[in-house]
Amino acid sequence: MKPAGRARSGPPSPAPGSAGRRGDPAAWWPPLALAVALNVAAWPTGLWPQLWWALLTLDFVLLVVSAQRLEPRLPLARRAAFRRSLAVGFPILLLAAWETIVRAGILNPQWFPPPTSIALALWELTVEYDRFNRTSLLGRPWLIPSVWSASGWEGVRALLAESHVLATLGRVFGGFALGAAPGVLIGVVMGLNRTVRTMLDATMSAVYVLPKIAIFPILMLVFPDPFGEGPKVAVVAISAFFLVAINAMAGVQGIDPVLLQAGRAFGAGRRQMLVHVILPGALPIIFSGLRLALGTSLIVIVAVEFIRAQVGVGFVIFYHWQVLLTDRMYAGLVVTMALGVGLTALLQSFERWAMPWRRE
Amino acid sequence: MARGVEKRFETMHGPVDAVTGFDLDVGAGEVVCIVGPSGCGKSTFLRILAGLDDATGGRIEVRRDDPGKPENAVVFQEYAIFPWKTVHDNVAFGLRMRGVPRQERDAVADHWIARVGLTRFARAYPSQLSGGMKQRVAIARALAYDSELLLMDEPLGALDAQTRLTLQEELLRLWDETGKTVVYVTHGLEEAVLLADRVVVMTAHPGTVKTILDVDLPRPRSIETTATAAFAALTGRLWEALRDEVARAEETLA
Numbered sequence: 001m002k003p004a005g006r007a008r009s010g011p012p013s014p015a016p017g018s019a020g021r022r023g024d025p026a027a028w029w030p031p032l033a034l035a036v037a038l039n040v041a042a043w044p045t046g047l048w049p050q051l052w053w054a055l056l057t058l059d060f061v062l063l064v065v066s067a068q069r070l071e072p073r074l075p076l077a078r079r080a081a082f083r084r085s086l087a088v089g090f091p092i093l094l095l096a097a098w099e100t101i102v103r104a105g106i107l108n109p110q111w112f113p114p115p116t117s118i119a120l121a122l123w124e125l126t127v128e129y130d131r132f133n134r135t136s137l138l139g140r141p142w143l144i145p146s147v148w149s150a151s152g153w154e155g156v157r158a159l160l161a162e163s164h165v166l167a168t169l170g171r172v173f174g175g176f177a178l179g180a181a182p183g184v185l186i187g188v189v190m191g192l193n194r195t196v197r198t199m200l201d202a203t204m205s206a207v208y209v210l211p212k213i214a215i216f217p218i219l220m221l222v223f224p225d226p227f228g229e230g231p232k233v234a235v236v237a238i239s240a241f242f243l244v245a246i247n248a249m250a251g252v253q254g255i256d257p258v259l260l261q262a263g264r265a266f267g268a269g270r271r272q273m274l275v276h277v278i279l280p281g282a283l284p285i286i287f288s289g290l291r292l293a294l295g296t297s298l299i300v301i302v303a304v305e306f307i308r309a310q311v312g313v314g315f316v317i318f319y320h321w322q323v324l325l326t327d328r329m330y331a332g333l334v335v336t337m338a339l340g341v342g343l344t345a346l347l348q349s350f351e352r353w354a355m356p357w358r359r360e
Numbered sequence: 361m362a363r364g365v366e367k368r369f370e371t372m373h374g375p376v377d378a379v380t381g382f383d384l385d386v387g388a389g390e391v392v393c394i395v396g397p398s399g400c401g402k403s404t405f406l407r408i409l410a411g412l413d414d415a416t417g418g419r420i421e422v423r424r425d426d427p428g429k430p431e432n433a434v435v436f437q438e439y440a441i442f443p444w445k446t447v448h449d450n451v452a453f454g455l456r457m458r459g460v461p462r463q464e465r466d467a468v469a470d471h472w473i474a475r476v477g478l479t480r481f482a483r484a485y486p487s488q489l490s491g492g493m494k495q496r497v498a499i500a501r502a503l504a505y506d507s508e509l510l511l512m513d514e515p516l517g518a519l520d521a522q523t524r525l526t527l528q529e530e531l532l533r534l535w536d537e538t539g540k541t542v543v544y545v546t547h548g549l550e551e552a553v554l555l556a557d558r559v560v561v562m563t564a565h566p567g568t569v570k571t572i573l574d575v576d577l578p579r580p581r582s583i584e585t586t587a588t589a590a591f592a593a594l595t596g597r598l599w600e601a602l603r604d605e606v607a608r609a610e611e612t613l614a
Contacts, residue, residue: 256438256440258436258438258440259440259442261412261434261436261440262434262436262440262441262442264412265410265411265412265432265433265434266433266434266453266454266457266501266505267430267454267457267458267505268457269457272457276442276445276453276456276457277442280442280444280445281442281444283444355444356485357443357444357445357446357485357486357487
């Protein structure tokens with residue numbers, strides 16, 4: 001056998017991933033066939049209920065091997081499409097496996113409701129009005145025209161106030177804005193001024209490591225209405241503030257000193273330095289702070305809504321745990337995930353707009 | 361223009377003299393190169409000249425024909441162009457800081473971008489440019505600033521050999537056309553002889569002027585100039601002046 005990777009003759013390597021595996025690549029279908037055969041054979045022998053996790057792991061490995069062998073055999077033009085179909089197809093396969101295992105009675109549907117019933121619960125949550133809690137998921141936007149003609153703006157406001165999603169979004173946006181704006185300000189000042197930095201650094205680092213949810217009780221004491229929106233927005237704001245401030249400080253300190261010199265050498269004054277050199281130079285790190293802060297905001301608000309809320313996606317999850325409607329509890333998780341994805345995408349498009357020089 | 365300039369750094373181990381008793385006169389339209397062993401303080405002197413560092417002694421005077429003009433413009437070895445500004449905005453930066461109206465600074469910037477051959481890239485960001493192109497942007501930025509004095513701190517040091525040659529020729533052409541007064545710090549002896557009217561040789565530790573070599577090669581020069589016997593003779597004399605200092609600098613560092 002030729003030593004792998006040494007052969008100079010022969011066709012060029014088809015893909016960087018397959019370097020060192022020259023010559024005839026192994027056939028792609030046997031691992032797949034083996035996986036199918038294994039699963040089918042395990043069914044009548046009753047291996048599934050005990051060893052379903054091991055079988056699924058084995059399936060996964062065989063699937064990976066098969067896909068990896070198949071890819072270099074495809075024409076170059078179709079490889080991107082192949083990879084996309086893997087990225088989309090595998091999660092669907094995962095959901096299908098979940099569905100099958102639960103439907104077959106291997107996993108308890110009370111704890112792990114199958115994806116289809118979660119989807120159904122999500123649909124019910126969306127269209128239904130919860131009379132007991134006087135809430136709905138989205139605020140029943142399809143009622144807006146009739147309510148508007150009946151009772152005007154007040155009616156629409158009441159309708160939107162019953163929405164879990166809007167309540168959570170409002171708290172996240174409000175708290176995030178209230179925390180991030182002063183966070184950037186303090187962080188930039190700390191980055192620029194060594195005296196301020198020296199004085200604040202220890203305090204900031206100490207409070208930074210404190211889980212902000214732990215100060216929620218204090219905030220409930222401080223605000224006149226402990227169950228109102230005040231403490232909830234404030235705890236999000238405080239969480240966002242420290243993350244943004246520490247990153248803004250790092251961003252300012254991380255600017256290449258030669259760029260600061262260039263700014264000064266070409267006559268920039270203090271204000272011009274800030275606008276043209278320091279802020280744009282710190283912006284990439286400021287944005288990574290904002291991204292962290294946004295993720296943390298969502299975590300904190302869901303936790304707070306577990307404890308004290310009549311409305312919000314955290315409330316949806318916790319309430320349906322209490323009444324043991326687990327498919328609706330999972331639906332709440334799906335909504336939370338969607339919020340996270342949506343908020344991150346929003347911030348990313350803002351980032352691309354704000355930093356045109358970082359686009360591809 | 362420079363009289364007895366010195367720079368003393370206060371360090372944990374006591375004061376260190378980087379530059380002492382540095383005297384230098386540069387005439388209008390003259391190109392002066394400063395060479396010296398590594399760590400001899402030539403960049404320190406240039407930074408003092410640029411006003412980026414304060415001298416601890418001595419004084420520097422720049423005679424200004426036009427009080428509206430800024431004193432100096434700097435080209436850094438690390439390009440130091442702003443990644444968040446387009447080529448055009450980088451070149452127009454100094455003018456904008458000076459409050460030059462938009463139309464005028466756009467015209468000036470476009471002119472200099474064309475002169476360094478980057479018109480096609482005027483709207484590009486620096487991340488899309490090669491090292492040589494980035495340094496062209498930095499040079500255009502310095503020339504657009506229209507200062508009395510052009511200061512260059514090893515501007516071609518980070519570039520590969522071929523790019524360096526083309527940029528040397530480009531600098532010669534630009535200087536011939538503009539008649540700029542230039543102070544140019546470099547490692548390269550041949551580069552110094554090719555570019556300069558006079559070459560200042562610095563001593564190491566502390567840095568001061570050892571000797572000044574007149575380069576009487578005729579202008580306009582080009583890369584062909586490096587093939588002449590006069591060029592070789594001058595480079596040889598420069599190396600003779602510098603050799604002892606380099607050896608001394610290495611002893612101190614070792």
